[in-house]
Amino acid sequence: MHRFPSLPLSLLALTLAAPATAIELSLPQPLPIERQVPAARDIAYPGTIELTVDATDVARGVFRIREQIPVAGAGRLYLLYPQWLPGNHAPRGPIDDIANIAITANGRPLAWKRDPVDVYAIQVDVPEGARSIALSFDYVSPTSSSQGRVVMTGDMLSLQWNLTAFYPAGYFTRRIMVAPSAVLPAGWGYGTALEPASPRGSATVAFQPVNFETLVDSPLLAGRYFRQVQLSPKVRLNIAADHPDELQASDAQIEAHRRLVDQAVKLFGAQHYDHYDFLLSISDRLGGIGLEHQRSSENGVATGYFTRWEEQTARHNLLPHEYVHSWNGKYRRGADLYTPDYSVPMRNSLLWVYEGQTQYWGYVLQARSGLVSPDDTLAYLAMAAAQLDGRPGRQWRPLIDTTNDPIIAARRPQPWTSLQRSEDYYNEGMLVWLDVDMQLRALTGGRRSLDDFARAFFGMRDGDWGTLTYTLDDVVATLDGIAAHDWAGFLRDRVEQARPHAPLDWIAKGGYRLVYSNKPTNFWRIEERRRKVADFSYSLGLVIDSGDRRIEQVIWDGPAFAAGLTNSDSIVALDGESFDGAKLAERIDDATTTRKPIELLVRRGDQYRTVAIPYYGGNRYPRLERIEGGSAWLDVLLKPRG
Secondary structure, eight states: OOOOTTSOHHHHHHHHHSOSSOOOOOOOOOOOOOOOSOOOBSSOOSSEEEEEEEEEETTTTEEEEEEEEEOSSSEEEEEEOOOEETTTTEEOOOGGGEEEEEEEETTEEEOEEEOSSSTTEEEEEEOTTOSEEEEEEEEEOOSSGGGSOOOBOSSEEEEOGGGSOOEETTBOGGGOEEEEEEEOOTTOEEEESSOBSSOTTOSEEEBOOEEHHHHHTOOEEEESSEEEEEEETTEEEEEEESSGGGGOOOHHHHHHHHHHHHHHHHHHSOOOSSSEEEEEEEOSSSOOEEEEOSSEEEEEEOTTTTTTGGGOGGGGGHHHHHHHTTTBTTTEEEGGGOOSSTTSOOOOTTHHHHTHHHHHHHHHHHHHHTSSOHHHHHHHHHHHHHHHHTOGGGGTOOGGGGGGHHHHTTTOOOSOHHHHOOSTTTHHHHHHHHHHHHHHHHHHTTSOOHHHHHHHHHOSSTTOOSOEEEOHHHHHHHHHHHSOSOHHHHHHHHHTSOOSSOOOHHHHHTTEEEEEESSOOHHHHHHHHHHTEEEETTTTSEEEETTTOBEEEEOTTSHHHHTTOOTTOEEEEETTEEOOHHHHHHHHHHHHHHOOOEEEEEEETTEEEEEEEOOOSOOOEEEEEEOTTSOOHHHHHTSOOO
């Protein structure tokens, strides 16, 4: 044994570890990124793709696809699967659900390979003499919500063509023609904005050829229990449901949807479609959705939309919102959001106009049409104002940065939404446009409003269902044409700066004030029941699942946060007794006089602890309260147009 009695232990360790001679570490250089997929050009693709989707395997949720793709000659061909999906504002194409790819030419199999850089692209070498290639594959759709949105059940299906088609690289998608067809289960009805080329009842439903961009923008809803209602000469409501009774809308309910169409057309002054199809699925099994298209919209809600009408107040906003997108987002679109194909990244900088103003008009039109009462609409606006005004995340993060959330957060659940912010361009964008509306009225003595902007900005070229892009300068110029003001500064201050408070000038200018009551509004109660929560956001600063008593959200820096509660904790008991939300509401009120901290027994995993919350401010529920003698412009805003 060797001994080093005179060396300290630290030096001894270095001596033993040091190599006999110094070794120079390997330092590689990266291989260059070589992009082989050709960029899109604004030229016509040679020929029309024949696309057939067999959607009859409803037991397994499998779509079986065949594409016959004409080719101009021999050589390498790149086929792209849609990645950046319109309306998703992010690269959400589920290429991982594609299976069984096979390609042939003249009956002979061809080898294919995924591009190592652009993994949504596959490459195939077309042989001499081939005039087309045949591509077949399966889209194995999610069978549970944990895998993604369920798009096929035993009674209905949602056929989104972007899930079931590859397209050739190198061309604007608007220059690639496709002749689509679908094989549906026998006896099922369907709705789509596509024009049929075969009679209804055919085993295979063929449609008139359209370009690939229009195809992706024209989904199909089909179902065993199906109903179609004509809302106007140009607009249809297509309904598929889990059960036949869910199709039974009353005359008054249908009339409210007709008024929605009427009020929207009066607002914008033009229709940017040749015809429009609402695709409404009422199901507890098909995945919910709200997705805009130029001549249609996908609207997926849980059962009860018609049959439990009074309990579905919030869901009655879905169709107004998606319908407005035909004008705002589809016809008029932020210039940096338009792309030549679905492989080019979309930039979301103007989503506070695209989604924020659509959110604004959706709530205005729900009130003007009678789908939702003005009182319930005002109650929602109060909730949005209170939530965003008290959101700690606004201290560090400006509204415009949340337009990146669809890409960076991918709509995953967040641990601290109040601190992180989450796609606030929807509701805070709505508040910005409420500020704009009331400022226009103040500048003009009530003579002009955002209605004038809607007609000027969205109401040109009746019948044009192309795409007309815009920049912020275009928005500012249109506003300035209605009433002169520093609109660029007005908007940039609210959108591009981190602000301690939400834009709430519209409340006082509209004749109201934001107050907090110890009793919730009717809309608040309905929403708590629908969401199955007990919401104490503005008192204790937490939201609790009414079923499993799990804490869904703790407001950052609120009383519950200060007491050490965390999202996903479960509440076991209140003051030593079994817990429920109603008891907690009573206890919060009692604490204002007893001055006794609220004591909760909380479980996290297999650990239990008692948490005392020294809160004595009582229950606080936001509402808008009318100011006597005020302008009443908010009331005017929500009245139907004659």
